[in-house]
Amino acid sequence: MSALPAGRHFFRGDDGYEAARSGTVWNQRVPARHPEVIVQATEVDDIVKSLRYAKANGRKVNIRSGGHSWAANHLRDDALLLDVSRIDHAEIDAEKGTARVGPGKGGSILMGELEAQNLFFPAGHCKGVCLGGYLLQGGYGWNSRVWGLACENVIGLDVVTADGEQIYCDADNHPDLYWAARGAGPGFFAVVTSFHLKLYPRPAACGTAVYVYPIELADEIYTWARNVSAEVDRRVEMQIVASRSVPSMNLETPAITFASPAFADSEKEAEEVLKIFGTVPVVDKALVNIPYMPTDMPTWYTAVMSNYLADYRYAADNMWTSASADDLLPGIHNIIDTIPDHPSHFLWLNWGPSPQRPDMAYSIEDEVYLALYGAWKNEADDGKYGDWARSNMAAMSHLATGIQLADENLGQRPARFASDDAMVRLDKTRAEYDPDGLFNSWMGRL
Ligand SMILES: Cc1cc2nc3c(=O)[nH]c(=O)nc-3n(C[C@H](O)[C@H](O)[C@H](O)COP(=O)(O)OP(=O)(O)OC[C@H]3O[C@@H](n4cnc5c(N)ncnc54)[C@H](O)[C@@H]3O)c2cc1C
Structure with a gap:
């Protein structure tokens, strides 16, 4: 007898199972991994019942909230998948x-x-x-x-x-x-x-600077970005996106886009901290040059989503680094020479220098975050584009401090995502709270 929540679970082979399974993954590239049963929990009691069921029946457990894990970490063969997306108070x-x-x-x-x-x-x-x-x-x-x-x-x-x-x-x-x-x-x-x-x-003000450059200026752009990285005011999110086209700006040619918000106490203050973008040595060659415009969050969400279109198949990978521009540029050239069509993109995020963080499992970061998002429409192209992100990050791994779990691809490329001490403490804490290994863990680790 199943003690699972009535009417809200699907065993493999049941009507509705495949819709429940593929519906848990935002990425259109739904991996061929099949949980034994999927439970759509609506309340805490559903979770308690499901865990008891899994334990009694020798099933491991995975959890899904928004299903935005690029790697669909929650889909594992033969497990019980707890879909908690409906718990959204x-x-x-x-x-x-x-x-x-x-x-x-x-x-x-x-x-x-x-x-x-x-x-x-x-x-x-x-x-x-x-x-x-x-x-x-x-x-x-x-x-x-x-x-x-x-x-x-x-x-x-x-x-x-x-x-x-x-x-x-x-x-x-x-x-x-x-x-x-x-x-x-x-x-x-x-x-x-x-x-x-x-x-x-x-924050009283959310101002934005936007500059778009031809991709041929990559050396000048990334060298400048690396050199100023420690000086960028912390109110500025310096994100640099390289892609084969910029549809939101009606640009059909490969380009590098700076689109950076600054959250500040006044428009004047936001405008002031964004002035750093005027110091790019090739600023006179920008195809788009908007030193300042007032913005708001709805506008920003729309702008960001133009690089993360739904209905695409995605593969992502990433690395933290503090390497010099000279060391990074060969890898960057390889990335931009091979980047698939938009919305595929290469993100450079200026993150550091890092302040003192609280003691927590999150324990690896560095001055610059690099992430690759490969995107394509057709399953037939999986072989052509599916390894672009992984292979480029693997090729630059000698320059990496580690990776960020946000854009993890651990099943394809195990990498370091926490300090050695943190890994020891994580294993120890897991052994205490989940001694029988009920919950499936990362898909790969070093
Ligand atoms: C389009 C897009 C944009 C993104 N932008 C950002 C960004 O701006 N900043 C950033 O930091 N990251 C970003 N990410 C990465 C994102 O934060 C991670 O993929 C995150 O895990 C997604 O959360 P989710 O609940 O939607 O995903 P899920 O796939 O549901 O969760 C990921 C994993 O977290 C665990 N988990 C989820 N819920 C629970 C729970 N209730 N209890 C226990 N374990 C749970 C499970 O192991 C699960 O497999 C982005 C991802 C995408 C696809």
């Missing part, structure tokens, strides 16, 4: 500056609700990404260079442990589990049912 306490949110809450949806109350949170840059996976892996979000990674702003979590116990963890209660929940990402070993978040006042 958000209770905002404006007076205390806190919120309690479900893992299935979309980051951009939360942002809309917060902004209506003049509040803010470093949620992710894209629509659709849910807080479940995003907060567990770290979370590089809006104004994160000032407010820190999103996970630094998780003050507590409600979780269901492997033995079906519902517990609250924070700095004082189950501190090891709280430590692990801020960085373990797709290797976390409990089910999060709520995150308790610290909120911020909404």
Whole structure:
């Protein structure tokens, strides 16, 4: 007898199973990995029942919130898949500056609700990404260079442990589990049912600078970017995107786009900190040159989503680095020479220098973040484009400090994503909270 939640689970072979399985993956490249049963949980009791069922029947467990893991980490053969996307509550306490949110809450949806109350949170840059996976892996979000990674702003979590116990963890209660929940990402070993978040006042101004350059200027652009990286004001998110075309600007030729928001106390202040983009030595060769324009979050979400179109097949990979421009440029040339058509792109994010972070599982970062997002439409092209991101990052791995779990591709390329000490503590904490290995772990590790 199945003790699973009635009507909301699908065994392999059931009607509705394939729709439930492929519907959990945002990427159109749905891996051929098949859980034995998928449970669509709507309340905590469904989770408790599912974990008991899995334990009794010798099934491992995976969890899915927004399904935006590029690698579809949650799809594993023969496992029980807990789809918690329907657990998407958000209770905002404006007076205390806190919120309690479900893992299935979309980051951009939360942002809309917060902004209506003049509040803010470093949620992710894209629509659709849910807080479940995003907060567990770290979370590089809006104004994160000032407010820190999103996970630094998780003050507590409600979780269901492997033995079906519902517990609250924070700095004082189950501190090891709280430590692990801020960085373990797709290797976390409990089910999060709520995150308790610290909120911020909404910044008075969100200004933006946009410059687009012909790709032939790559050497000048990346050398400048690397040289100024330590000087970029922390209110500025310096993102550089290389792609084969820029449809949002009606440009059909390969280009390098700077599109950078600055969150500040006034328009004047935002305009001031964005002036750094006027110091690019080839600024007079820019195809688009907008030193400053006032913006807002809806405009930004639309702009970012033009590089993450739905209905594409994606493969991503990434690395942290503090290598010099001279060392990075050969690899960058290879990337831009081989980049598939838009929306495939190469992201350079200026991140450092890193401030002191709290002690948490998230423990690797560096001055510059490089990420590759390969995108294509047809399954027949999987062989042609599917390895572009991995192979280019593998070729530059001698220059990497490690990777970020946000854009992990660990099943294809195991890489270092936490410090050695953090890995030891993660393993120890897992052994304590999930001694029988009920939860599947990362798809690869070094
Ligand atoms: C278009 C796009 C844009 C992105 N932009 C950003 C960005 O701006 N900044 C950034 O930092 N990252 C970004 N990411 C990466 C994203 O944050 C991660 O892929 C994240 O894991 C997605 O969260 P999710 O809940 O949507 O995904 P899921 O695929 O549901 O979750 C990923 C993994 O997290 C674990 N998990 C999820 N929910 C739970 C839970 N409730 N309890 C326990 N474990 C759980 C599972 O192991 C799961 O496999 C982006 C990804 C995409 C596809």
